[in-house]
Amino acid sequence: MAIAKKSVVWGLFAAGGTVTAFLFPALIALFLLVATGNVPDGLQFETFHAFAAGWFGKIVLFFVISFSLWHASHRLRVVFHDFGVRQDKFIARAVYLVAAIGTVLTAYYLYAIR
Amino acid sequence: MSRNPYVRPVSKTTWYMRNGRYRKYMLREVTCLLVGFYSFFTICALAILAGGSAEAWNSFLASQQNGFWIGFHAIALIFFLVYMTFDWFKLAPKALPLQLGEQKAPEIYIVVVHYVAWIVVSAIVFWLAGVI
Numbered sequence: 001m002a003i004a005k006k007s008v009v010w011g012l013f014a015a016g017g018t019v020t021a022f023l024f025p026a027l028i029a030l031f032l033l034v035a036t037g038n039v040p041d042g043l044q045f046e047t048f049h050a051f052a053a054g055w056f057g058k059i060v061l062f063f064v065i066s067f068s069l070w071h072a073s074h075r076l077r078v079v080f081h082d083f084g085v086r087q088d089k090f091i092a093r094a095v096y097l098v099a100a101i102g103t104v105l106t107a108y109y110l111y112a113i114r
Numbered sequence: 115m116s117r118n119p120y121v122r123p124v125s126k127t128t129w130y131m132r133n134g135r136y137r138k139y140m141l142r143e144v145t146c147l148l149v150g151f152y153s154f155f156t157i158c159a160l161a162i163l164a165g166g167s168a169e170a171w172n173s174f175l176a177s178q179q180n181g182f183w184i185g186f187h188a189i190a191l192i193f194f195l196v197y198m199t200f201d202w203f204k205l206a207p208k209a210l211p212l213q214l215g216e217q218k219a220p221e222i223y224i225v226v227v228h229y230v231a232w233i234v235v236s237a238i239v240f241w242l243a244g245v246i
Binding site for chain 1: 125126127130140143144146147148149150152153154155156157160161163164166168171172175178179180183184186187188190191194195198199202203231232235236239240242243244245
């Protein structure tokens with residue numbers, strides 16, 4: 001049982017690591033463009049709403065956000081250990097709970113965008 | 115009668131400061147905070163989008179248009195590229211060794227393929243966002 005659980009967590013971690021390594025630089029660059037006042041056409045309300053309302057946009061956004069969240073929480077759990085916090089059971093529950101909440105919120109908001 | 119074994123004292127909280135490799139490892143691992151931050155930032159954007167108001171969306175975008183966020187995103191971008199993306203690609207041949215017949219494919223091939231794929235993926239994101 002312990003092995004089965006571990007492989008799920010590890011799989012999400014590896015998938016999320018690849019997703020974040022490939023996508024986050026472009027994503028942060030888009031946020032940077034917005035911050036400098038050069039809002040790209042695709043991020044204007046009409047176009048981005050239409051993107052998130054379509055099934056392609058929903059699938060992309062859901063998988064990118066949830067994989068990234070599970071990746072970040074698993075890594076954060078290890079980081080806590082590395083910084084000398086040894087209450088692993090509590091930390092694990094807390095970080096995975098945050099990832100689960102984020103995943104549910106993403107699904108809910110994507111469902112609400114129509 | 116046996117003596118207690120000698121246990122070299124290692125600090126639990128500052129051990130990574132002893133060695134450059136450990137420091138680099140820690141810098142890579144803490145990028146997970148950026149991943150978590152940007153994930154929830156995007157969820158906030160989706161929440162506002164789900165509200166269905168163009169004005170709320172525009173004021174959300176306008177609220178980020180200041181020097182603080184320019185600096186934050188610029189530093190985050192460089193930090194993430196150097197310590198996460200490029201490091202992840204460097205590790206890729208170790209994690210995904212490619213067997214070709216009798217031999218393993220040279221590591222540099224796998225790294226180059228990752229960089230090419232990264233450029234393609236980034237171009238697709240920018241294309242979807244209407245930047246290019």
